[in-house]
Amino acid sequence: xxxxxxxxxxxxxxxxxxxxxxxxxxxxxxxxxxxxxxxxxxxxxxxxxxxxxxxxxxxxxxxxxxxxxxxxxxxxxxxxxxxxxxxxxxxxxxxxxxxxxxxxxxxxxxxxxxxxxxxxxxxxxxxxxxxxxxxxxxxxxxxxxxxxxxxxxxxxxxxxxxxxxxxxxxxxxxxxxxxxxxxxxxxxxxxxxxxxxxxxxxxxxxxxxxxxxxxxxxxxxxxxxxxxxxxxxxxxxxxxxxxxxxxxxxxxxxxxxxxxxxxxxxxxxxxxxxxxxxxxxxxxxxxxxxxxxxxxxxxxxxxxxxxxxxxxxxxxxxxxxxxxxxxxxxxxxxxxxxxxxxx
Numbered sequence: 001x002x003x004x005x006x007x008x009x010x011x012x013x014x015x016x017x018x019x020x021x022x023x024x025x026x027x028x029x030x031x032x033x034x035x036x037x038x039x040x041x042x043x044x045x046x047x048x049x050x051x052x053x054x055x056x057x058x059x060x061x062x063x064x065x066x067x068x069x070x071x072x073x074x075x076x077x078x079x080x081x082x083x084x085x086x087x088x089x090x091x092x093x094x095x096x097x098x099x100x101x102x103x104x105x106x107x108x109x110x111x112x113x114x115x116x117x118x119x120x121x122x123x124x125x126x127x128x129x130x131x132x133x134x135x136x137x138x139x140x141x142x143x144x145x146x147x148x149x150x151x152x153x154x155x156x157x158x159x160x161x162x163x164x165x166x167x168x169x170x171x172x173x174x175x176x177x178x179x180x181x182x183x184x185x186x187x188x189x190x191x192x193x194x195x196x197x198x199x200x201x202x203x204x205x206x207x208x209x210x211x212x213x214x215x216x217x218x219x220x221x222x223x224x225x226x227x228x229x230x231x232x233x234x235x236x237x238x239x240x241x242x243x244x245x246x247x248x249x250x251x252x253x254x255x256x257x258x259x260x261x262x263x264x265x266x267x268x269x270x271x272x273x274x275x276x277x278x279x280x281x282x283x284x285x286x287x288x289x290x291x292x293x294x295x296x297x298x299x300x301x302x303x304x305x306x307x308x309x310x311x312x313x314x315x316x317x318x319x320x321x322x323x324x325x326x327x328x329x330x331x332x333x334x335x336x337x338x339x340x341x342x343x
């Protein structure tokens with residue numbers, strides 16, 4: 001449930017403007033108190049709404065043509081307890097289309113960026129594309145995510161590639177226990193930016209995913225710190241310069257590259273050539289390391305792209321490659337595959 005409030009500077013209690021599943025984006029308040037805002041529901045992308053005189057009116061229907069005749073998968077929110085029993089963590093599961101009694105379906109774990117971002121029950125294009133393939137998508141608001149108070153958001157400081165990664169894995173376990181139609185032998189993992197970083201990290205910590213697609217992720221905290229224009233970002237996240245005390249060693253111990261010899265997950269690496277946030281060297285060194293240890297890997301560098309994919313043809317290419325990568329690495333339905341989860 002997303003609640004959007006407003007509070008008068010003249011005093012009084014808060015007033016609910018929107019109290020629905022979904023997400024409110026941009027908004028504007030008129031002199032007379034009317035509120036205009038964009039709102040994305042679980043079944044529709046953002047549209048323009050106006051709340052005036054207590055009545056709410058949808059002013060646009062921009063997505064009718066693109067969504068007409070298409071089935072939209074249901075999004076289920078659920079909560080679970082973190083590995084250290086310190087937090088209640090929320091996750092969102094987009095169901096696959098085409099479910100039937102006794103059917104089993106792959107699960108794609110899609111990790112948001114930030115780390116101070118968030119997922120929600122609003123329309124998610126990638127999750128709906130995967131639902132059309134008959135795949136579920138799990139999104140976990142791991143510690144560090146916004147929307148759950150300052151303490152929860154601060155819980156990732158000094159602990160990158162730590163307990164927030166366990167939040168993702170505990171979310172996977174919780175989903176598989178509650179929704180028995182999930183096929184644990186056909187799970188993939190992906191994410192962009194910090195989601196890419198956690199994807200790299202988790203494939204070095206567990207072998208339970210059959211395929212991975214990190215995009216624009218950090219693999220080596222030390223090289224990243226001295227190559228990015230975000231110099232000192234990691235040092236602020238950990239609370240000290242890498243040149244102080246044993247911080248350089250700590251940063252290396254929280255780098256996915258350090259543990260690449262443990263990686264067994266076929267990995268499709270994606271990165272923008274002109275990414276100023278996370279330099280391409282972060283992708284290139286992990287690609288070479290995976291080759292060194294004999295793990296199947298491919299690397300796609302998108303020309304002209306910065307931190308992510310913006311050009312339409314690149315977004316389409318990303319989707320097509322991702323679907324093909326998962327299909328190529330998921331075992332046939334019902335095939336028994338044994339996995340080894342590292343402690």
